[in-house]
Each structure stands twice: as structure tokens, then as C-alpha cells.
Amino acid sequence: MTKKTSAPPTGKEHLIQQLQEGKLSRRGFLTLLGLTATAVGTQTLFSCSEPTSEYDYIIVGAGSAGCALAARLLTRSNARILLIEAGGSNDREEVRDFTQAWKLTLPDSELDWGYKSIPQRELLDKPQSYSSGKVAGGSSSINGMVWVHGNAGDFDGWAAAGCTGWDFQGVQPSFEMVRAAVQPTSALTARGALSQAMVQAFANLGHPSNPDYNGAQQLGVGYTQLNVTEDGRRLDAFSSLLAPSVGDSRLSILLGAHVKRIALRGKKAEGVVLDQDGVEQTLKASREVIVCAGTIQTPQLLMLSGIGDPAELSPHGIPVVAAVPGVGRNLHDHLISVAVRKLRQPEPAAHTTTMDVSVFFGAGPRPGMPKFQVQAYYMRYGWASYPSEAVALGLINLHPTSRGTVKLRSADFNDAPLIDPNFLGTSEDMANQLEGYKAIRQMLGAPGLRDWLEDVEHTPGPDVSTDEQLQEALRKFSESDYHSVGTCRMGTDDLAVVDPLLRVRDVQGLRLASAAVMPTVPSGNTNAASMMVGDRAGRLLLETD
Numbered sequence: 001m002t003k004k005t006s007a008p009p010t011g012k013e014h015l016i017q018q019l020q021e022g023k024l025s026r027r028g029f030l031t032l033l034g035l036t037a038t039a040v041g042t043q044t045l046f047s048c049s050e051p052t053s054e055y056d057y058i059i060v061g062a063g064s065a066g067c068a069l070a071a072r073l074l075t076r077s078n079a080r081i082l083l084i085e086a087g088g089s090n091d092r093e094e095v096r097d098f099t100q101a102w103k104l105t106l107p108d109s110e111l112d113w114g115y116k117s118i119p120q121r122e123l124l125d126k127p128q129s130y131s132s133g134k135v136a137g138g139s140s141s142i143n144g145m146v147w148v149h150g151n152a153g154d155f156d157g158w159a160a161a162g163c164t165g166w167d168f169q170g171v172q173p174s175f176e177m178v179r180a181a182v183q184p185t186s187a188l189t190a191r192g193a194l195s196q197a198m199v200q201a202f203a204n205l206g207h208p209s210n211p212d213y214n215g216a217q218q219l220g221v222g223y224t225q226l227n228v229t230e231d232g233r234r235l236d237a238f239s240s241l242l243a244p245s246v247g248d249s250r251l252s253i254l255l256g257a258h259v260k261r262i263a264l265r266g267k268k269a270e271g272v273v274l275d276q277d278g279v280e281q282t283l284k285a286s287r288e289v290i291v292c293a294g295t296i297q298t299p300q301l302l303m304l305s306g307i308g309d310p311a312e313l314s315p316h317g318i319p320v321v322a323a324v325p326g327v328g329r330n331l332h333d334h335l336i337s338v339a340v341r342k343l344r345q346p347e348p349a350a351h352t353t354t355m356d357v358s359v360f361f362g363a364g365p366r367p368g369m370p371k372f373q374v375q376a377y378y379m380r381y382g383w384a385s386y387p388s389e390a391v392a393l394g395l396i397n398l399h400p401t402s403r404g405t406v407k408l409r410s411a412d413f414n415d416a417p418l419i420d421p422n423f424l425g426t427s428e429d430m431a432n433q434l435e436g437y438k439a440i441r442q443m444l445g446a447p448g449l450r451d452w453l454e455d456v457e458h459t460p461g462p463d464v465s466t467d468e469q470l471q472e473a474l475r476k477f478s479e480s481d482y483h484s485v486g487t488c489r490m491g492t493d494d495l496a497v498v499d500p501l502l503r504v505r506d507v508q509g510l511r512l513a514s515a516a517v518m519p520t521v522p523s524g525n526t527n528a529a530s531m532m533v534g535d536r537a538g539r540l541l542l543e544t545d
């Protein structure tokens, strides 16, 4: 153990601080330390939470996938599981109350890693916010709670590209499991008069009415499903999947612990090296280490451990353990482009920023697959340069062809990596974004919304009409929709990082499970699919348990 100086309050200290400030209940405190209520007694608690033993499985990252993986393992395995999370408790009102979700990605939020991309050439050289949850539940604890599975064709496409077992039929049991846990509902979004007017107005424009875009058909217009209870409480991955396992002696949960690198003996993963409260420790896993650290940190952690493209590792003085050139490549994301009209009268609804209405339209790459998604919502509060008391429509080109990278900035685990999503990097992506953007401007002007919305468009504005002007508007009013995937993609070719069993190439005892392994981004928001990946990873591990 190496004691460092001036460490910020993380881990236990952070939890104690939260407990003392009343931000965390005593039960939440116990829960997050993985202890049973019978272990009450401050000293006991602290010594019990010391990670001194060896585990069978170590899971890095208690996010969407990590929680689903742990929950799946607990259904059938007697193995001792350690779940390690860099962030703290999710037992906080701003996480639980869905109307407060917009606060969670504010610049100073301690629940967000607060990443930024490098300046994006096609977006007026602006860096993009790259929010990512740093808290139990991961990004599912700070996200917009829109629940979309994606399209059967997405997963059939993965299987056709060599990811055997990941076809739609193969992933269905995992989707069913996570859906049962979060019980997505459109009860809240269908409640408002404005939502009802939008659904009707878009249906009148020719979009077929679709009560369940996660059902047999994805195309059409309907109320957005949210992973929120009917009284407005967030059901993130940690709360929905792991809360029932609190006190289970097979599961230990370590918060505030940042994994610095995988502990490797030759090409075999033996555990992890972590930093908690400025103390470095090595924890052993007798069976496997599974990295569930998300799209940005998974490749960073692999590279810091000597697994990656030698050309990326050498400049940072990192010895190459396994040459896996695909690590950090294939970053892609959904870009969302926004058009806004102000409301004539404020809407007296109780909700805030969560999407009310979803429209899937256009012809995607396979039959029945949409090309575009529209997220339509009432904005009570302004956001960036957009006004309050307005309706915003966000256009997503669901199948971008641009690909970017995650690279190391330095060999220091505390340094954020260099994130380059390369938005609008292909002319095809710009052409598609333009086509979809024209469509949402028409939707904003739908006759059925005239009583609700001002005649004059606020964003991009009535003076924007030519394709050239629209392209300029797109550069200005587009941003990441936080659906990044693919930086350690699954496959069988030379640039694949994991095989279809999620095993890292050329390394033993190491698997990955998060949005990072997705070969392509699904047709929609990515939380449900990330949880599906975690559950499926658990099933694959149980087959060899």
C-alpha cells in the first residue's frame, strides 16, 4: 500500500460526509457498503468494508451493465463477487426525483465525470460535453430515463457481422429481464395535454400511431416510455437490479474506488489495482475480471494496463502486454439537432426535461428499421441557448457512419482521455442530418400545434431556409445525445477487441461488458441495450461457472 497526500474525500470518507450532511440515509450508507443491517456499529462497518480478501469475480463499474451483470450472477452462482465503483451513493434526492434530472450534468456535478470531447471540426470547432455517470448506477443514475430497446435489425446486424448469439432472438431474454426490473411506463408522458396534442399533430402528418415502440413495430409516434415509477422516482440500474440483493453475503460493493489498471501476470488477469482515498491496493479475482466501465473509461483502463495498439501505448511509456489495435477505435454516438418554438402560454405540467413524445421514421438499413428518431419535449427551463416555456424537437440520425477515437492523454489514470467522436465526419452523415432536420421543422409547424406554439420559429429561426444556412444551423444547434458506444467492439475481425463471449483478445481471465462492446449503436437511446449487455455477460459467465 502506498499512501499518497492530498487525496480528495472519496470512498468511505465521502460516504461518511454524505451521511453526516443528511444527503444519505443510514440504510443507504449500509446498502452501498454491501453490508447487512445487522452489522450496524460504526467501527464494524468500516472494518467490514475494507477490501482485503480475494474474490471470484471482480466487476469494475457499477453502471448500467455492471449492475445487470452482478444481478445475473447472483441468480445462480455461489461465487464471491466484488463490484467496484469510482463514484459514490445514488441515494440522493436529485437522482431519485426525475424532475431534477437536468441538474445532474451541470458542470460541477460530482455525479458526472464531466468529460469534454476535443474540439469538433464540423461543429464550429466546439468541444462537446461528454457527460458520464460517476455514481452507483453509472450513467443510468444521471440520464434522461428514456427507455428504448432498439430494433430487431440492430441485433440481427451484429450477429450477421460475426457476433454469434447476439441476434434479436438471442438478446431477448436479457431485454425481458431488465425490462421487468425497471418496468418502463408512459403513464407520466401521456398525462399532459401538450403531449397529447403533439402525438395527435404528428399522427396527422402521417406518422402511424404506435403505443409501444419497444413492441413488434418501432416505427411511428407514441408517448415516450421512461424507467421511472408512476410517482416520478428514477429506476436506475443500481436501484432496480441490485437493491433486492442488499445484504447478500456473496456480494460486496466498494464505492469511491478508482481502478487504475488490471493486475496482469503475463497475459492473465489476476485482479485489479485500485486507488481509494489515496491508498493503492491490489485485489485478486480467482476467476475473472469483468470491466464494465463504459465507452470512455473501458478503453482507457485497458490501455493503462498495456492492452491496446502499441502505437498508442509507446508514446506514454506503457509496456505492451497484448497488442490489441482496436482498443479505443470505432467511437460513435448519436448527434441530436434541435429546433424550438416557444409556447403561447406556459404549460402547467409538473414535469421538466424528460422527453414526452417519440417518433421513429424513415427507412433504416434493414426492413422495419427507422432512419431517424425525434425526441419531442416541453422545456420548462431554458437550456444552453434555448428558451424556457417552449417545445423542443431533437432529431437523431440513428445510424451514423462517422467513427472517432478514445486515446490516452497521459499515463496518469486521473487524466481524462482524449475523446474524439468525429461528429458529422462523413458527408453522408451531414446529408442525413439535414434531411431529418427539415422534417422536424415541418413537425414544429404542424397545424395541430398552432394553438400551442408561436407562429415564429425560435431555433434555428425563420431566416434559415437554404441548405447552406441549414447546415450552418446544424453545426450550431447539434450536440452529443450521450449514446456513445463501440470503443472496444465485439467481433471476429482484426480490429475487434472482444469475441462474442466478451473475452478480450489475447488476454486470459478478462472480459468486457458495457456500451463499449457494441459494434454499432442501436436504433435509439442506449441504456436498455447497455443493461442487456450486462445481463448477457452474466449469462455467458454462468455457462462456465
Ligand SMILES: Cc1cc2nc3c(=O)[nH]c(=O)nc-3n(C[C@H](O)[C@H](O)[C@H](O)COP(=O)(O)OP(=O)(O)OC[C@H]3O[C@@H](n4cnc5c(N)ncnc54)[C@H](O)[C@@H]3O)c2cc1C
Residues within 6 Å of the ligand: 060, 061, 062, 063, 064, 065, 066, 084, 085, 086, 087, 105, 131, 132, 133, 134, 135, 136, 137, 138, 139, 140, 142, 143, 144, 145, 146, 147, 148, 257, 258, 259, 260, 292, 293, 294, 295, 297, 298, 301, 481, 482, 483, 484, 513, 514, 515, 516, 525, 526, 527, 528, 530, 531
Ligand atoms: C446525460 C446522459 C443522458 C442520457 N440519457 C439517456 C436516456 O434518456 N435514455 C437512455 O436509454 N440512455 C441515455 N443515456 C445513455 C445511457 O445512460 C448509457 O448508454 C448507459 O448508461 C451506459 O451504460 P454503461 O454500463 O456502458 O456505462 P455507465 O452506466 O456509464 O457505467 C460505467 C460505470 O463505471 C464506473 N467507472 C468508470 N471507470 C471506472 C474505474 N476506472 N474504476 C471504477 N469505476 C469506474 C463509472 O463511474 C460508472 O458508474 C444518457 C447518458 C448520459 C450521460
